[in-house]
Amino acid sequence: xxxxxxxxxxxxxxxxxxxxxxxxxxxxxxxxxxxxxxxxxxxxxxxxxxxxxxxxxxxxxxxxxxxxxxxxxxxxxxxxxxxxxxxxxxxxxxxxxxxxxxxxxxxxxxxxxxxxxxxxxxxxxxxxxxxxxxxx
Numbered sequence: 001x002x003x004x005x006x007x008x009x010x011x012x013x014x015x016x017x018x019x020x021x022x023x024x025x026x027x028x029x030x031x032x033x034x035x036x037x038x039x040x041x042x043x044x045x046x047x048x049x050x051x052x053x054x055x056x057x058x059x060x061x062x063x064x065x066x067x068x069x070x071x072x073x074x075x076x077x078x079x080x081x082x083x084x085x086x087x088x089x090x091x092x093x094x095x096x097x098x099x100x101x102x103x104x105x106x107x108x109x110x111x112x113x114x115x116x117x118x119x120x121x122x123x124x125x126x127x128x129x130x131x132x133x134x135x136x
Contacts, residue, residue, distance in 0.1 A: 012073040023061025042102040082119035
């Protein structure tokens with residue numbers, strides 16, 4: 001009994017492209033429009049810090065997009081994707097719960113947690129491919 005085409009699991013290249021695009025967008029955003037970024041996320045005392053994080057997040061995003069386009073989403077890129085999403089989710093939850101950052105960051109945490117779950121689902125043996133293999 002195989003999966004229907006509409007129910008095929010996401011491939012690592014697709015997930016890397018999706019996360020990479022999201023990271024590029026959210027990373028570049030504070031660099032191009034402080035006004036809209038702060039309108040959504042709240043005012044920042046040290047805006048340079050938001051820009052620094054943005055550069056790093058965009059760098060990870062660009063790396064994931066490049067790995068996806070080259071068809072080379074191996075263990076290193078997968079770990080980079082999952083660990084960065086997990087770290088960002090943890091920070092979002094911790095500081096939103098403490099009232100240090102806006103509750104809107106909990107929406108980002110939900111997205112990040114979904115990405116982490118998807119990467120865990122792609123681990124060998126978790127996706128129903130023959131021999132639990134993942135094309136890397």
